[in-house]
Amino acid sequence: MKKRNLIFSLAVSTIFIPSIESATINDSLENENNSFEAHEIPIAEGGGGGGIRTFDEIESDCKATSKRAIQFFERKLSELKPEGQSNEQFKLKKEEYKNKINKYKEVFEYCDKKNKRFEKENAKQLTGKEAAIQFVDNRINEEIKKERNKASNIDSSANFQAWSDQLIESNDKIIALEKLRIEIKNFLKYAFSKYEELVTNGEFGFKEQMALAINLKTKYSDIDKVKVLAQKAIKLGLTDNKEINDLIKDIASAFYMYSNFEAGPTF
Known part of the structure; x- marks a missing residue:
């Protein structure tokens, strides 16, 4: 993703600050x-x-x-x-x-x-987008592993109710993480796909930003839903991946532009 608009930093801070061998x-x-x-x-x-x-x-x-x-x-x-x-x-x-x-x-x-x-060898065979999606899986797997370890280390001396409550809590979190995996991956795959369709010459100008914002708004019915998904991605630490980080910045920039010119430009 090339030639970022100068408003990226402002857009991200105002729109996507999360609330929460072989x-x-x-x-x-x-x-x-x-x-x-x-x-x-x-x-x-x-x-x-x-x-x-x-x-x-x-x-x-x-x-x-x-x-x-x-x-x-x-x-x-x-x-x-x-x-x-x-x-x-x-x-x-x-x-x-x-x-x-x-x-x-x-x-x-x-x-x-x-x-x-x-x-390492298989990572080399992945495109940037594929590696980004794999990064989501790896990060979710890390969180699931933490919950499984937590469940296996529940204090055996606790009474049955306390023990079962802790186990249910860990299981619920694992289920929620699996749902989040699907939700975030679908969101990123769609956003990557639309970005690639729109940005064919490396330019991400006004026209492309407005089109990306409109596509995402249409797909998710509401810009706020997209913002929530982006916030979840940020909170999960997915912006440690450069491709995801750049995509989130581009979406933020697109929404910033869209919110200021929602009525449409005058030609």
Whole structure:
């Protein structure tokens, strides 16, 4: 987003001050049906059909999978017998299992580093807008994690009523955060989309600002609803992301311009 209007700072302050690796093991591993050695076992993948996952969850899966691999090859090593093979074959097989055990111990120790590299590499593949939307997910996930930790650390000595009240409060906050995730992402996706439609040459002048304000007002029926969404984004700390911060400034500028020329310019 280029060539900001000089009134951005004033507009933001007057309008939007909130009121409130993938590391894939290519070596042989078995699956649960004793066929690990013929399969790839993905470690620390970022995708999945269960929605957005935190990197803590990915790291946990990475460690669990590498731990199973270690246990599998330790079992294979303990069961290895010299009978039925040459001494040389026995030594080679024994060394192979030891090497694999050591490898997956390293994987276990560095799962978090692999995930950080995976996160960095995948971030490079995202456009600015996509990274901004991912930033929303990451920030919401952080807040949800805090609430889950809070729920898991409820004082066990509290009476049942106090304990259940705290648990319900945490669960309610998590539900509210999930609703907020959808609300904020839909808002930002729409605003980014309209901005890109209007600003085709890098200029965000009077005409583009008025059009953006009118589009947002039409979409949400009321400018105040848009302001509330922007305030929620600010309160959540989403303006730490440059793309979101620039978009919020542009929306603020558009509404400032719209509020001063709502009757329309005289030509």
